[in-house]
Amino acid sequence: xxxxxxxxxTESPLLLAPMEDVSDPPFRAVxxxxxxxxxxxxxxxxxxxxxxxxxxxxxxDIFANERPVGIQLxxxxxDSLALASAxxxxxxxxxxxxxxxxxxxxxxxxxxxxxxxxxxxxxVRLTEACVRSTRxxxxxxxxxxxxxxxKNILDVAERxxxxxxxxxxxxxxTRCQLYKGEADWDLIGKVKNNPRMRIPIFGNGDIDxxxxxxxxxxxxxxxxxMIGRAAxxxxxxxxxxKHYRLTGExxxxxxVEERVAVCRMHLEGALSWNGPAQGLNEMRGRYAHYLxxxxxxxxxxxxxxxxxxxxxxxxxxxxxxxxxxxxxTEAHPIKLVDYxxxxxx
Ligand SMILES: Cc1cc2nc3c(=O)[nH]c(=O)nc-3n(C[C@H](O)[C@H](O)[C@H](O)COP(=O)(O)O)c2cc1C
Numbered sequence: 001x002x003x004x005x006x007x008x009x010t011e012s013p014l015l016l017a018p019m020e021d022v023s024d025p026p027f028r029a030v031x032x033x034x035x036x037x038x039x040x041x042x043x044x045x046x047x048x049x050x051x052x053x054x055x056x057x058x059x060x061d062i063f064a065n066e067r068p069v070g071i072q073l074x075x076x077x078x079d080s081l082a083l084a085s086a087x088x089x090x091x092x093x094x095x096x097x098x099x100x101x102x103x104x105x106x107x108x109x110x111x112x113x114x115x116x117x118x119x120x121x122x123x124v125r126l127t128e129a130c131v132r133s134t135r136x137x138x139x140x141x142x143x144x145x146x147x148x149x150x151k152n153i154l155d156v157a158e159r160x161x162x163x164x165x166x167x168x169x170x171x172x173x174t175r176c177q178l179y180k181g182e183a184d185w186d187l188i189g190k191v192k193n194n195p196r197m198r199i200p201i202f203g204n205g206d207i208d209x210x211x212x213x214x215x216x217x218x219x220x221x222x223x224x225x226m227i228g229r230a231a232x233x234x235x236x237x238x239x240x241x242k243h244y245r246l247t248g249e250x251x252x253x254x255x256v257e258e259r260v261a262v263c264r265m266h267l268e269g270a271l272s273w274n275g276p277a278q279g280l281n282e283m284r285g286r287y288a289h290y291l292x293x294x295x296x297x298x299x300x301x302x303x304x305x306x307x308x309x310x311x312x313x314x315x316x317x318x319x320x321x322x323x324x325x326x327x328x329t330e331a332h333p334i335k336l337v338d339y340x341x342x343x344x345x
Contacts, residue, residue, distance in 0.1 A: 002200050002223045004038075004167045005137030007068050007094050009224070012217055012245075013037035014238050015169070015202055017228030018072045018097065018141070024059075024282070026269030028066040030262060031231055035238030037224070039069045040141075043099045046075030046084035060091045061273065068094035070139065074102060076111030078129040085133040095166075098130055100142035103175045105344045114175035117146045120156050124163050131164035141169040141204070141226075144187050147176040157191045161199050169226050172205040176345060179338045182206060189220035202226050208334045210237075210244035230334045233289025235262060237334065256294065256324040260317050263290035267317075271310055280310060291320065293329045 002009045016023060016031045018040035028039040041059050048056040062069050071093040075081045081098075088096050100123060102113030109115070116123040131138050140160050145151035157168055170191060172183035183205025192201040200223035207213050208230045217225060230237050236254045243251040254262075266286060271279035284305040291297045300320050307313050 004095055004139060004200060007038075007137065009037050009068070013224040014213075014241060015204075015224060015226035016040065016231055016238075017204060017226045018043055018070075018099070019228055019232075021285075022232055024270075025061055025063055025066060025273050026266050026282075027286075028069065029063065029269050030266050031235045031238060032066045033265070034235040034262075035242050036227075036231075036235075037068075038094070039066055040097055041069065041071045041093075043072045043074045043102060044084070046073050046080040047077060049073070049084045049087055050080050060088065062091065062093055070095040070097045072097040072099050072141070073130070074099035074107060074112045076115065076126070078125055081126055082129040082133040085130045085136075085138075089134040089136050093136065095137040095139055096130060096134055097139045097141055097169075098127060098165075100126075100140055101171050101175075103143070103178050103340070103343065108175065114143050114146070117143065117152065117156070117175055118150070120152065120159055123156065124159050127160055127163040127165060137166040138164065139167040139169070140165050141171070143171050143173055143175055144184065145174050147174050150174075151187060153187055153191055154194060157194070157201070158196055161197060165199065167200040167202065167223075169202040169204050172203065178343055178345070179340050185216055185220050188222060192221050192223070200224065204228070206336060208237075208336050210241045210250060213241045214245055229336045229339070233286070233292060234334055253329050256327050257321055259290055260321045263287065264314065264317060266290070267310065267313060276310060280307075280313070283313070294320075294324055294327065 001011055002013050014037050016036040016039040020042045023042050032039060044056050044059045071088045073084050085096055099113055100116050107113035144153045153170060170188045172185050172188050185203055188203045202224045203220055203222040204226035207225055207227050213225055227237060240251055267283050270282045274282055287304045288301045304313060304316055
């Protein structure tokens with residue numbers, strides 16, 4: 001069994017990645033229902049949280065049906081991170097995660113996210129500020145290093161462990177790669193196999209099939225894997241990985257009925273968390289993900305996003321279900337998209 005502090009997970013747990021504008025409570029609950037063993041909130045700015053910004057406070061909402069769940073903070077200021085850690089503790093998540101991996105210019109420029117990979121001393125100070133300020137297990141998610149010439153994760157991992165973190169997730173890219181190229185898991189494996197490391201090491205980057213999940217877990221020896229983009233619109237990935245691991249066989253692809261049912265489940269969660277108007281609004285970007293791959297679905301999606309209330313959405317979902325009844329998706333449903341293609345370096 002893999003444990004983070006006092007949280008006992010499964011053997012080789014599957015983690016849902018923190019994703020801004022994606023990993024909200026309804027989505028986390030859906031992924032949990034399909035087998036995610038640990039989920040994370042979207043990242044939350046420690047400075048905004050301390051100032052009481054409503055948007056940041058709302059990201060602290062967590063519910064029983066998604067536990068265990070970690071709240072992720074980012075920030076470049078020790079005092080704000082310390083205060084924010086105490087605020088996070090008061091909301092009683094399972095753990096607190098620090099984001100040292102976000103490559104976005106606005107975050108990096110403020111000395112947060114992957115920006116700290118250029119200054120491991122600062123990274124350690126920021127980590128210690130969190131560890132000191134909460135009794136929650138503190139974990140870190142980061143990248144291999146700043147750029148190709150400065151992949152310092154081996155050293156960084158040891159120093160973060162010494163600073164008191166209780167698990168480390170590594171996305172196998174550098175900051176300067178953003179999402180380009182392929183994730184390099186060799187170095188993740190080296191961190192895991194460093195005899196000095198005692199805490200769980202989770203690998204992350206480009207897992208998009210049960211076969212790859214199993215192959216990478218075995219080849220690199222990581223304690224578990226974290227999945228981001230592949231789960232967007234396809235929470236079945238968690239169930240599929242577990243089935244494949246157990247039986248060596250791929251389960252049948254989800255039926256259209258199942259895909260619509262998941263979309264409904266997400267809709268219900270969004271409505272109950274946000275209220276009817278905002279819930280519907282939040283769902284507008286999600287339909288296409290749940291229904292992708294169905295021929296001619298674009299026209300239905302265009303109609304779904306314009307509907308004024310939940311009842312008409314539910315009715316149109318039923319119509320979609322009936323129209324595509326029995327349709328078997330042949331193409332591989334998961335295509336990893338570079339959501340940061342236009343991100344400035
Ligand atoms: C839309 C989007 C938002 C993201 N937001 C966050 C975030 O808030 N915190 C974080 O640590 N990583 C964030 N990431 C990075 C993911 O957690 C993950 O490390 C990355 O997508 C690589 O994993 P994957 O190949 O399984 O998607 C985000 C990624 C995407 C695609």
